Every structure is written in structure tokens, then in C-alpha cells.
Amino acid sequence: MLEHKQLKSRTQVTFILPEGSPDGAVSVVGDFNHWNPAAHPLEPRGDGTRAATVTLPAHSAHSFRYLAVGDYWFDDEHADSHDGTNSRVHT
Secondary structure, three states, X not given: OEEEEEOOOEEEEEXXXXXXXXXXXXXXXEHHHOOOOOOOEOEEOOOOEEEEEEEEEOOOEEEEEEEEOOOEEEOOOOOOEEXXXXXXXXX
């Protein structure tokens, strides 16, 4: 799931997954962080979900996927769109 918060010329996007789905550590990777799994690990939140927040330029679109332990890549079914390979977020 994605949450968008509009700032002046930027958009704060929070990437959210249920706790334990999948098991183990998960990162959001995309063109906004050069597909670096260490850049945005999802952290536990008080409501039982895990999340990572990224600030992106407003009025832009970015490709992303999630990467879990064991080299398990997966998409966000609730993304703003999909391009066939990746999930997409629109700011």
C-alpha cells in the first residue's frame, strides 16, 4: 500500500506492508534510490505494519519493487500503476 503526502514541490511517499508478509527483512528499491536494497528498509510501526518513507519530486513517476530476504522480489498490488515488470508510484 502507498500513502502520498503532498509537500510544496515534493511528495512524501510511504510504502507500507503488513507485518510478516513476507517473513524477514524487506526493502523498497527503485529508480529513486538506484535500486539499492540498503537505502530504504521497511521498519516496524506500532499498528503492526512495516513502512519506509521516501521524499520524491512532485509530478513525477518512479518504478519500484520490494526485495525480501532470499532474493525474493515482489510488486505492490496497490501501486499507482504497473509497467509490466515493476510497480509505479506517481507523485
